[in-house]
Amino acid sequence: MGAGLGHARVIAHHGRVPAPDRPEGPALLPAILPAVLLLVVLGAAVLRPRNLPEAVFAVPAAGLVVATGAISLDHARAEAERLGPVIGFLAAVLVLAKLCDDEGVFRACGAWMARSARGNPKKLLTHVFVAASTITAALSLDATVVLLTPVVFATTAYVGARAKPHLYACAHLSNTASLLLPVSNLTNLLAFSATGLTFGRFALLMALPWAVAIAVEYAVFRRFFAADLVPAAPPEPDGDAPMPVFALAVVGATLAGFGIASAAGIDPAWVAAAGAAVLAVRALLRRETSPAAIVRSAAIPFLAFVLALGIVVRAVVDHGLDDLLGHVMPSGGGLVDLLAVAGLAALLANTVNNLPAVLVLAPLAAPHGAGPVLAVLLGVNIGPNLTYAGSLATLLWRRIVTDRGTAVGLGEFTRLAAAAVPATLTAAVVALWAALAVVGT
Template identity: 40%
Template sequence: MRLAGIGMLGLAAGGMAAAVGVLPTAELAALGLRIGPIMLFLASISVVVNLSARAGVFAALAALATQAAGGRTWLLWTWQILLAILCTAFLSLDTTAVLLTPLVLAVVRTAGLRPLAFAVPIIWLANTASLFLPVSNVTNLLAVEGGTLGTPAEFLIGMFLPGAAAVAATVLVSVLVFRRQLQGRHRVSSGGDGPETCGDRMPFRASVMVLVMILPLLLSAIPYWITTTAGAAVLLAVFALRERAAVRLSLVPWNILLFAIGLMVAASVLSALPLAGLLPRPGPGLGGMLALAASGAVGSNLINNLPAYLVFEPLAGSPELLRALLIGVNAGPLATPWASLATLLWHDQLRRGGVEVSWLTFCLWGLLLAPLAVAAAVLTSHLTGG
C-alpha cells in the first residue's frame, strides 16, 4: 500500500473514532492545531531543499568533499558523515534520506567504491543525529509544541551531548562494520556536473543565501515554520523569475505529509483507548529513563516512531523523561524497515539507484546499533543532567 493510502486509513480511523465518541472532537481539533505548524514546516523546508538541489548547491558540496578527499577513501567517507550529521540536524532526517542518498551513490560510482559502506551510515545517522534540534525530527517538533523543552536553543543545550553520544556510537559501529571498505584510495574525477539552472547563477546564489540565513534562525526564538516559510517564499519568487519550470506542486511531498498526518491521527486514537492507560509508568532516575527510552525504541520498530511517540508521550511527566523518550524514538528506529519514514525513503532512493540491500542484514546491523546508541545517549543525558 502506498504512503498516501496508509495516511488516508489513519485519517479515516480518526474520523470514525470522533464519530463514535472514542476520540473527542476537541482533542482532534487540538491535534490539528498542534501538527499544523509542523506540516507547514515540512512543506516549506521541502521547497527550500528541492529548489536548492535544483540550483546545484548540494551537488557543489558533494564535489567539494570529493576534491578535498584527494583520493583517500576514509577521508571521503568522513566528509560524508559530517555532511549527513549537519543535514539531519538542520534540515531533518527525511531530507538526509531523500537528498544525500542519491548524491552519495553518484559520488561512490564516480570513485569506483562499494555503495553500502557509504549509504548505510547515512540512514543510521539520519535517525541518530536527529536529536540535536527541534527541526531535526517531527517527534522533536511534537515535543517542543508541548512547551516542556523550552526554546530551540534550550532544546539544543539539553540534547546536544546525548545526541553526540548517539552519533559517536553510530560512527563507531559504522567503522567496525565497514572498516575494510574504507581502506585504500579511490578514483578522483577531474570534473563534475554544474548547477542544474537555466544558465545564470542567480538561483544558486539565492539558494546559498537562503540556507545561510535560515540555518542560524532555526536556533532563534522565531517560530521555525515562519523561518522556513519565508525562505521558501524567497526561492519561489527567484525561480519564478529565472526558471519557472522548476516551480511546481511536486516540490512538496504531499504523500509523505498525508502519511505523517494519518499516523499521528491514528496514534491519537490509540492514546484515547483504555489500552493507553494500562501502560506501566516509568520510575524515577536512570532506570525510568532507560525503560521509557527502550519502550519508545521497541514501539518505533513495531509501529513506526511517530505513533510510538504519541502513545508514550503521556508517560513522560518530566523534561528528563521526555528527552529519554525522544532518544528512544529517534535513535532506536533502526531494526525494521518501517520504524522510521526516513528509512523507507532511503530504501526507495537505493532502489531507484539500482542498489540492493538485504533487509535481514540491515535488521541485524540495526539490532546491534540501536541498543548501543540509545543506551549511550540516555546515560549521557542522565550524567549531564539533561
C-alpha cells in the same frame, strides 16, 4: 521539525493532550480496529507491495477509523490541524530540494566533498558523519535526509566509492544526531517545554549523549561496512561542477532561518516555504521548470500518508494506549529507570512511529523530572533506526534512495540496525545519566 513551540507549551502546561471519552459497553470493533489498521499501514509502508505509494493503504485506513466511529470527526480534524505544519514543512523542503537539484547544488557539493576525501572511502565516511551530524543538530533532520542524501549520491559516484555505507549514514544520523538541540527534531520541540529546562541547559545535558551516540554509530559502521569501504576504480573526471551561488545562498539563508524562526516562535514551515518560493519564481521566470513539476516535487502522496498515519495513530491512542503506558512508565531517575524509559520509548516509536510516541510519553515522564523526558527523547530519536517505520525521516530517506535507483534491502537494514541501535541507545543513556549527575537539572 515542522511544528512550532506553541503546541509543546500547551502539552507542558496541561500535563498531557486531553483524551477523548473512551468507548463504553461492547464497542469492541472501534477499540480493536485502529490497532489492526495501524499494523497494516506500517507493514505496507515497509514492504510497499507492487511498489504502491504508502498513501494507497494509509488513506483508506484513516477513512475507515472515522467511518466506524473509532475516532470522532472532531478529533480527526484536530489531528489534521496539528499535523498541518509538519506536512507543510515537508512539502516546502521537498520542493526546495528538487529546485536545488535542478540548479546543480548537489553535483557541486558532491564534487567538493569528493576532493576533500581524496578518493578514500573511509575518509569520505568520516566527512559524511561530520556533515550529517552538524546539519541534523543545527538545521533539523529533514535537511540531512532531503538535502544531504543526494549530495552523498553524487559524491560516492565521483569518488568511485560504494554508496551504501554513506547513504545508511544519512539515514541513521538523521535520527541519532538530532539529540543536541530543541530545534533539531520535531520530537525535541514537542518535549522541550515538558523538560522545564532552558535552551542552553537542554543542549548542555544532551551534548555528551549526542557525542557518544555518534561515536558508537561510527564504530559500528566502520566494522559493519568494512568490505564496502575499499577504493574502487573512479570514473573519468568530468571537470569541476560550476558553483550555483544563488541557489546556495538561498539554501544557506533558509537553513539559518530555521533556528531563528524556532527561537522566535515562528513555524519553520514558513521559512522553508519562503526559500522554495524564491527558487521557484526564479526557475519559472527562466523557464527551467514548470508549475506541474513543482507540484510533483512536493510528493503529495507521501504527504497524504503522513496525515492519514497521524489519524490512525490518534485513534489507537484514544482507545487506551496512553492509559496502558502510564501504568508501565518507570517513576525514578536512576540509571536502570532511564534505561527502561528509553527502551520503552524506542519500542513505542517502532510500533506507532516516533512522533505519536513522544506525544504520549513526554507528558507521562514529565512529573518524574527532566531526566526521564530526555530519556524518552533518546528512545524516540535513536530507536527509530531499528525499522523503516520508526520515523518519518527514515521513510522519507528510503523514498529518496529508492527513487534514485538504489535498492534498500530489509535484511541488510535490519542487520545494521541490530548491530547499531542497542549499543548506541545504551551508551547514550549511560552518558545522559552521567551528565545529569554532573550538570544537574
